[in-house]
Structure formats: structure tokens, C-alpha cells
Amino acid sequence: MKNVLLLIFLLLGFSPLSQAQTSDETEIQNLIQNSFDELFSNLDAEKLGDFYTDDFLLLEQGEIWDNAIILGYFERASKNPNRPIRTNRFEFIQTKVEGNRGWVGYWNFATLTRDGQVIQEIKWLESATAVKTDKGWRLDMLHSTRVDKE
Structure with missing residues (x-):
């Protein structure tokens, strides 16, 4: 009986439906990691559309940033010759x-x-919220609250 229950559990745990869900969740988490690495660490403005929808909004510490404001930030930050290296986790x-x-x-x-x-x-x-497009997952909103040092 134990073997039958284990087999059922394994089959249900590895069903195509659960794998698709897990795959989408992983893709969204990778979207977060990769967007911060490419955009806010590398300031790669050309990749904005790889991660954000056209109507993306960032609610950042009481400010509203759209794609145009983000691109302006990248432009200003990239002009800093002594810009620090940002590592995201x-x-x-x-x-x-x-x-x-x-x-x-x-x-x-x-x-x-x-x-x-x-x-x-x-x-x-x-x-963050994301929408699945014909090009894959894209972020359409991100809400960010800085945590003060404890």
C-alpha cells in the first residue's frame, strides 16, 4: 500500500500541470533577477523591453517611475565615471x-x-506583477519599499 501511495504522489507531483506552474513561477523569479542584473546593475537601456511592458510602473519609495523616467535614470547613472558595481540577491x-x-x-x-x-x-x-506575452513574461508593475537598517 505504501508503494502505491508513493507512486501516486510521485505521479501527481510530476504531472504536466504542476510542472507548468513551477516553470512559470521560476520564469517570473528569473525575470526579477535578470531584470535587476541587466537594467539596474548594467544600465542596459536597450533591454528594457525584454523585462518590462510598455506601460510598466515602478512605485519606488513614494515616487512613481515609468519607462521614460527609468531611462533617464540610466542615462544619468551611466555618465558617472566612478559608478559603483551593484550585485543583486x-x-x-x-x-x-x-x-x-x-x-x-x-x-x-x-x-x-x-x-x-x-x-x-x-x-x-x-x-511585482507580471503578464505573459507572446514574447514571454514581462513585468508590468513593481512596488518597492526600502527597509531601514536595524
Whole structure:
């Protein structure tokens, strides 16, 4: 009987439906990681459309940023000849997918270094929504709250 229950559990756990859900959740989490690495670490403005919808909004610490404001930030930041290196790390709290919509909550950690020395560590509590498009998952909203040092 134990073997039959184990077999049923394994079959249900590896069903195509559960794999699709897990795959979408993983894709959304990768979207978060890769968007911060490519956009906010590398300031690669050409990749904005790879991660964000045209109507994307970032609600950042009481400010509303759209794609135009984000591109302006990239332009200003890229002119800094002594710009620090940003390394991103995430701890995902929960990721949900329902059809072509997804939601994710996570802790965002950024370490800023210059000449091999840590100059600042920043922590945010964030949530984001994503939509599945014909080009894959794209973020359409991100809400970010900076966490003060304890």
C-alpha cells in the first residue's frame, strides 16, 4: 500500500500541470533577477523591453517611475565615471501564477562595491506583477519599499 501511495504522489507531483506552474513561477523569479542584473546593475537601456511592458510602473519609495523616467535614470547613472558595481540577491517569499498573470513578493538585497570594497548594502521589500506575452513574461508593475537598517 505504501508503494502505491508513493507512486501516486510521485505521479501527481510530476504531472504536466504542476510542472507548468513551477516553470512559470521560476520564469517570473528569473525575470526579477535578470531584470535587476541587466537594467539596474548594467544600465542596459536597450533591454528594457525584454523585462518590462510598455506601460510598466515602478512605485519606488513614494515616487512613481515609468519607462521614460527609468531611462533617464540610466542615462544619468551611466555618465558617472566612478559608478559603483551593484550585485543583486533575492529571497523569494511567494510566487503565484493564474493563467497569464503572475505575482511575486520578495526581499531585494543590493551590495554596492567600488575597488573591491563594499560601500553600501541596501535592502528592500518588494512585490511585482507580471503578464505573459507572446514574447514571454514581462513585468508590468513593481512596488518597492526600502527597509531601514536595524
